[in-house]
Amino acid sequence: MRVSVLGGGQITDEESELAEAVGREIAERGHDVVCGGLGGTMWSVCRGASEAGGRTIGILPTGSVDDANPHVDVPIATGMGHARNALVPLNGDGVIALAGSDGTLSEIGFAHVYEKPVVSLGAIEVPALEMETVSDPASAIDFLEAAIEE
16 A cells, blocks of 8 residues: 655654654555655655655655655656645555645645545544544554445
């Protein structure tokens, strides 16, 4: 399974630790991480996954694969800027949304457009966009694994 992880480009130390834990959990269960490939949540989730032996895919807003963070195994340059936000949830079987702002919110919206299961671990809550809310990375993956099996 590919798990798209959404979150802010500028995050706190606590948010970074959570993103790393999410990446580790994804990798330990044998799944791939899909993210935006840059800094903040993307850097931390890729680092966690890489340290656990997982594969990471970064869908970059820029036109150069060299812009990917050092923990991205498969960088995909799009040259699309924020329009690439549509591609991050599209390329996952399910989505984990962490804390973020406008870009994260747009990716959550696209996840719903593509009818992907979405689980929140501290993400922006929008009543019109259904998301399962959980309190830890293991519960997030449990939810997605069950949703994908249905």
